[in-house]
Amino acid sequence: MLRLNPSAHNNAHLLLTLILMALSLTLFEPLQLWVLLLVLCAVIIRVSLYLNWQKHQLSIRTLNLMAILCAIVLAYFGWQLGLLLGMLNLLVMASSLKLMLLASRRDYFQLIGVQFFLLGAALVFNQNIAFSLFYALLCVLLLLSLACHINPSARWPILIKRVGKLCLQALPIAVLMLLVLPKLGPLWQMPTGKGTQTGLSDKVSPGDLAQLARTDDLAFRVTFEGNAPPMSQRYWRALVMEDFDGSNWQVHPYRRKLQERYKGANQTFSPQVSGPAHSYQIIAEPTKQRWLFALDVATSQDSHVWQSHDYTLQSRIPLQSNLAYRVRSYYQTALHEGIPNLDKRLNLQTPEQANPRTREWASQLKAQNTSAEQIIQAIAKFMQQQEFRYTLKPGRMPVDPVDRFLFEEKAGFCSHYASATAYLLRLSGVPARLVTGYLGGEMRGDRYMSVYQYDAHAWVEWLSDEGWQRLDPTAWVAPLRLQFGLEQAVEFEQSFLADAPLANLRNIEWFNNLRGLMADMDYWWSRWVLGFDQQNQQDLLKALLGELKLWKLLLFSFTLVAVIALLLAAYHIRPWLQARQNLPHWYYQKALKLLARYDIQRPYWQGPQDFSMSLATKSDKQSLQHFAILTRCFTHLNYRPLTAQQKKRLVRQMRHQLRKLKRSLAKK
Amino acid sequence: MAGFIQQRLLRWLDKRIPAQPRFSLHRGNIFIFPSRFGWLYLLLCLTLFILGTNYQNNLILLLSFFLMALMLVSLFSSYLNFAGLNLQPGKLANIYAGNPVSFPLWIESRKEGKAGKLHLAWFGEKVQSAVELDNFTNPATLNLFSAKRGKLQLPRLTLCSYYPLGLFRCWTHLAFDFHLIVYPTPMLPLWPVSHRDTTSAGQQSVSCVKEGQDLDDFDSLTDYRLGQPLYHIAWKQAAKGQGLLSKKFSSQTQQSGWLILHHIDQHLEDNLCRLCQTCLEMDARGWEFGLDIPGKVIPPGKGKEHVRQCLVALALVKGVADVTS
Numbered sequence: 001m002l003r004l005n006p007s008a009h010n011n012a013h014l015l016l017t018l019i020l021m022a023l024s025l026t027l028f029e030p031l032q033l034w035v036l037l038l039v040l041c042a043v044i045i046r047v048s049l050y051l052n053w054q055k056h057q058l059s060i061r062t063l064n065l066m067a068i069l070c071a072i073v074l075a076y077f078g079w080q081l082g083l084l085l086g087m088l089n090l091l092v093m094a095s096s097l098k099l100m101l102l103a104s105r106r107d108y109f110q111l112i113g114v115q116f117f118l119l120g121a122a123l124v125f126n127q128n129i130a131f132s133l134f135y136a137l138l139c140v141l142l143l144l145s146l147a148c149h150i151n152p153s154a155r156w157p158i159l160i161k162r163v164g165k166l167c168l169q170a171l172p173i174a175v176l177m178l179l180v181l182p183k184l185g186p187l188w189q190m191p192t193g194k195g196t197q198t199g200l201s202d203k204v205s206p207g208d209l210a211q212l213a214r215t216d217d218l219a220f221r222v223t224f225e226g227n228a229p230p231m232s233q234r235y236w237r238a239l240v241m242e243d244f245d246g247s248n249w250q251v252h253p254y255r256r257k258l259q260e261r262y263k264g265a266n267q268t269f270s271p272q273v274s275g276p277a278h279s280y281q282i283i284a285e286p287t288k289q290r291w292l293f294a295l296d297v298a299t300s301q302d303s304h305v306w307q308s309h310d311y312t313l314q315s316r317i318p319l320q321s322n323l324a325y326r327v328r329s330y331y332q333t334a335l336h337e338g339i340p341n342l343d344k345r346l347n348l349q350t351p352e353q354a355n356p357r358t359r360e361w362a363s364q365l366k367a368q369n370t371s372a373e374q375i376i377q378a379i380a381k382f383m384q385q386q387e388f389r390y391t392l393k394p395g396r397m398p399v400d401p402v403d404r405f406l407f408e409e410k411a412g413f414c415s416h417y418a419s420a421t422a423y424l425l426r427l428s429g430v431p432a433r434l435v436t437g438y439l440g441g442e443m444r445g446d447r448y449m450s451v452y453q454y455d456a457h458a459w460v461e462w463l464s465d466e467g468w469q470r471l472d473p474t475a476w477v478a479p480l481r482l483q484f485g486l487e488q489a490v491e492f493e494q495s496f497l498a499d500a501p502l503a504n505l506r507n508i509e510w511f512n513n514l515r516g517l518m519a520d521m522d523y524w525w526s527r528w529v530l531g532f533d534q535q536n537q538q539d540l541l542k543a544l545l546g547e548l549k550l551w552k553l554l555l556f557s558f559t560l561v562a563v564i565a566l567l568l569a570a571y572h573i574r575p576w577l578q579a580r581q582n583l584p585h586w587y588y589q590k591a592l593k594l595l596a597r598y599d600i601q602r603p604y605w606q607g608p609q610d611f612s613m614s615l616a617t618k619s620d621k622q623s624l625q626h627f628a629i630l631t632r633c634f635t636h637l638n639y640r641p642l643t644a645q646q647k648k649r650l651v652r653q654m655r656h657q658l659r660k661l662k663r664s665l666a667k668k
Numbered sequence: 669m670a671g672f673i674q675q676r677l678l679r680w681l682d683k684r685i686p687a688q689p690r691f692s693l694h695r696g697n698i699f700i701f702p703s704r705f706g707w708l709y710l711l712l713c714l715t716l717f718i719l720g721t722n723y724q725n726n727l728i729l730l731l732s733f734f735l736m737a738l739m740l741v742s743l744f745s746s747y748l749n750f751a752g753l754n755l756q757p758g759k760l761a762n763i764y765a766g767n768p769v770s771f772p773l774w775i776e777s778r779k780e781g782k783a784g785k786l787h788l789a790w791f792g793e794k795v796q797s798a799v800e801l802d803n804f805t806n807p808a809t810l811n812l813f814s815a816k817r818g819k820l821q822l823p824r825l826t827l828c829s830y831y832p833l834g835l836f837r838c839w840t841h842l843a844f845d846f847h848l849i850v851y852p853t854p855m856l857p858l859w860p861v862s863h864r865d866t867t868s869a870g871q872q873s874v875s876c877v878k879e880g881q882d883l884d885d886f887d888s889l890t891d892y893r894l895g896q897p898l899y900h901i902a903w904k905q906a907a908k909g910q911g912l913l914s915k916k917f918s919s920q921t922q923q924s925g926w927l928i929l930h931h932i933d934q935h936l937e938d939n940l941c942r943l944c945q946t947c948l949e950m951d952a953r954g955w956e957f958g959l960d961i962p963g964k965v966i967p968p969g970k971g972k973e974h975v976r977q978c979l980v981a982l983a984l985v986k987g988v989a990d991v992t993s
Contacts, residue, residue, distance in 0.1 A: 109705040109834070113712050116735065120716045123727045132727055139731065143738070146833045151784045153803045162783075162832060166741055173737035178730050186722045304724055321725050532726050568744060604690075 185303030246354030309338030324531030784831025
């Protein structure tokens with residue numbers, strides 16, 4: 001059966017259609033291409049219905065067929081997408097199918113609800129200022145579509161004004177709620193998208209890091225509460241790799257299993273700390289992974305941060321979007337073994353095969369030197385004497401990479417040095433492991449520090465009697481890397497950000513200024529909007545209230561409720577103010593109310609003059625006279641052309657008469 | 669069960685919003701509650717809150733709070749738009765049973781700027797019509813229908829509005845102090861006319877007014893009125909597009925008579941319908957007639973007022989059930 005067209009010139013439907021399209025386009029990355037095409041189809045159908053080119057809707061049978069087809073395709077692709085992206089695709093697909101079908105009020109309302117939810121889901125994927133503003137616009141447009149649906153004959157300016165007013169009224173309340181309502185930790189595990197993970201990975205082959213260091217994406221931002229540590233101390237630990245198979249390092253499977261178990265039992269590692277500390281907040285960019293970054297021995301009180309026994313921090317939720325957390329780093333505290341004996345045992349394991357020349361040299365080292373320090377010195381001396389080079393473009397080393405690096409190439413990136421050193425140490429009987437993370441960070445003024453992907457770094461930790469010691473073999477060959485960062489360290493080979501687009505614009509001053517300004521805005525946005533957390537909230541309250549005490553908090557909450565009530569009352573009271581503005585009317589109404597109190601009602605069909613005449617029998621003479629004068633003033637004010645002065649006089653007279661009327665009625 | 673609840677509700681409403689000739693909407697007679705979409709919307713806010721909390725995403729939280737605040741604000745807006753409406757039923761002539769008529773409702777507002785659709789329905793029935801408050805002409809109308817003759821108390825009138833965003837349903841059930849008499853449906857055949865000698869009561873002769881009989885001379889044309897027989901319509905004039913006119917005949921032979929209903933039996937309703945038709949017919953012919961039915965005697969007369977009296981009397985005759993019980 002053909003169904004008639006409910007959308008012809010229906011603005012609410014058109015607006016909804018356009019919003020769905022815009023929203024899907026911003027989700028270009030997480031959505032599948034065919035889902036986007038489906039949205040486009042739905043939009044075309046809807047628009048041609050709107051313009052009445054197409055007079056009839058699709059038949060239900062066609063749509064059902066299409067729905068089944070889509071469901072099969074989604075089920076087929078969905079397995080690889082993971083829950084989050086799968087759900088998102090499903091939602092967009094379902095709403096575009098519903099859009100094709102859209103006919104009844106119920107369809108419309110359901111679709112609006114889903115759009116609001118999609119808006120929220122889109123904020124998981126895109127959160128920078130531009131996208132947020134765009135989504136705010138879409139939200140207002142959705143409300144506009146609703147208003148248009150409820151009141152289709154109103155003109156656009158009126159609708160816009162109405163919705164704008166509602167939004168402006170609601171916004172302060174919403175901001176207040178965000179600032180004051182206690183912030184909860186994540187309630188349960190949310191699925192994460194299986195999209196391309198960015199940043200460091202939990203498995204490192206030495207060449208990987210050099211790849212990563214060629215991009216200038218932001219990794220995270222730090223706001224220090226005191227002074228920032230010097231450049232050469234900014235070792236941001238992220239991952240500890242304890243399993244080496246001859247070429248690749250990765251997080252040890254046993255360690256991983258252990259972490260799962262502790263996490264399952266909700267036990268967190270709390271290291272013994274002492275001495276001075278840096279306090280700072282980190283806002284990490286989305287990586288779709290769980291590990292976080294911190295300096296030295298770090299502790300965090302945040303409920304969504306979990307600490308592992310290898311002193312790394314992990315997030316309880318995958319970093320689907322920006323994540324803010326607070327850390328205290330005790331830079332003088334030693335890293336003791338997290339689990340005694342286990343660390344030692346894990347970090348002495350070496351592969352049986354692979355790298356024969358290295359093994360041979362290591363046994364020589366072990367024979368010649370007695371202490372770990374001496375071995376390290378020997379390795380350093382070897383590298384310096386052999387004139388090892390630091391490069392962003394290391395050669396390929398597919399077989400026996402450590403042999404190849406140490407005895408043939410003699411040039412590599414930080415991960416080559418770290419990998420070779422840790423391996424040598426293990427072979428010589430010193431427990432050692434590879435740590436990946438970032439080294440450095442660009443301070444902007446004294447406010448915040450940005451750490452980029454090209455700051456990615458790998459170094460070694462070896463176990464002494466005092467705990468784990470940091471050792472950075474890169475420093476032996478490229479001291480500039482420590483002091484000034486990667487750009488200086490590889491300046492000679494012109495390889496820094498060589499394949500990044502717009503890289504040569506970095507030398508133009510105004511462009512750099514602009515970049516800095518944008519970065520500042522972005523920082524401000526992520527720090528105060530995306531990164532607004534429990535601590536900020538408490539700080540804010542403290543700044544407002546001083547010491548936080550129960551009675552103060554209670555008082556404050558009452559004040560807030562009162563403020564909201566007042567806000568609402570202010571919106572509400574306006575009509576009353578307007579009534580007061582028309583003074584003659586106001587006085588006349590008051591007079592009528594006075595008379596009504598003495599059982600003299602004006603019938604609704606009677607004009608003021610007639611009413612005044614009809615009173616003759618009902619009241620005493622004096623009140624009657626006052627009311628008659630008042631009525632005359634009222635009619636004159638309303639129906640006679642008067643100068644401003646005359647008007648003023650009449651209004652004053654009305655006020656006098658009203659007072660007299662009151663007195664004479666009371667006397668009676 | 670549903671009927672029982674509705675009865676209770678009506679009884680409660682009678683106490684809460686007693687019948688009045690006209691209404692001004694205020695907090696005493698307005699109900700307001702989230703609409704079905706409103707509940708969906710609340711669920712959505714909650715879902716967004718959970719999403720925002722679980723992803724530790726302030727923007728989603730802000731969106732959720734914003735939508736909640738919007739709901740709060742729209743509660744007020746919804747109420748303010750609905751309150752202050754003045755409603756009053758328009759004039760309506762009495763009606764015949766089984767014939768629907770439009771019931772006029774005048775909607776006015778003290779304040780400017782009322783907007784949004786106002787849905788009109790009789791209590792417990794489907795929405796009949798919707799007017800947009802910012803663009804409509806008074807009066808709004810509803811179909812009114814009664815299958816039974818007699819006194820009709822207007823059912824409660826339900827008005828509802830979803831302004832401004834459809835989140836809240838603002839509604840009221842108004843009972844207007846407005847009675848209608850529903851006449852019996854005119855029905856053929858005509859009732860026999862009795863001739864009562866005024867001097868010697870009790871002696872009467874009966875004759876039937878038959879269709880086409882005793883209609884002597886064509887007298888004049890009048891506007892066609894409901895209930896007049898179709899064969900009185902001047903079709904020639906109707907074909908010329910002059911509207912429906914009714915031919916009036918003058919009869920020389922009989923100019924007065926009585927319509928008498930002696931007793932109430934199971935054919936009462938049919939009889940009343942026939943009597944109704946006959947009254948209209950007699951009036952159309954310009955006869956004088958009197959009505960004698962159980963409980964009421966109306967002396968002969970003619971004219972609009974007389975017919976109205978007769979019809980009211982017919983409408984208010986006690987039914988069979990009322991008499992036997």
